[in-house]
Amino acid sequence: DSGVTQTPKHLITATGQRVTLRCSPRSGDLSVYWYQQSLDQGLQFLIQYYNGEERAKGNILERFSAQQFPDLHSELNLSSLELGDSALYFCASSLGGLAVNNEQFFGPGTRLTVL
């Protein structure tokens, strides 16, 4: 158990809908990262927050947004969902910002299926 929790575990929804994925980082970790894992694209970095502020952006679509709250949990919002958004979404956390000696700890993921 990494200490990172994600809810829900599974999510099934229809095209055009909007969903929210939630992540609670390990106790004491200030950074939260979101990743998308799909068969064709592999593991793609979406976005990073550090202590409530956006720190880095990866391949995140404009239909997607995220935020980190004062209690440091984070939510990833996916809107106008398309079939291609079906994937496993991982959250990771680390004590500080991304760095070589600052290990990321991954949650178990949320599997999103868009029908």
Add this chain to the structure above:
Amino acid sequence: GNSVTQMEGPVTLSEEAFLTINCTYTATGYPSLFWYVQYPGEGLQLLLKATKADDKGSNKGFEATYRKETTSFHLEKGSVQVSDSAVYFCALMVRSGGSNYKLTFGKGTLLTVNP
């Protein structure tokens, strides 16, 4: 840009066989290199890392050596066990500006070890 190429799986071995999973990279600057492992139904875990040329990372019997001349970081284990069955990801980290770093993953290699 930065990229990681790892051998396509799946790789199927018998218990106690020798394992090699090839990984090569393209990066600007001097990356740090990582291997992550994802066991079924779980998030990624850091397996080992190397931060400079000729460094050898090792953990749980796995090893990988940072070869700058061949831009490679191949993962090896002398005798695999059934419990090593998982997906293995090679990754690199480079500085993306200021104090920010970026982590880029390969597509992953599925390893199945049969008793």
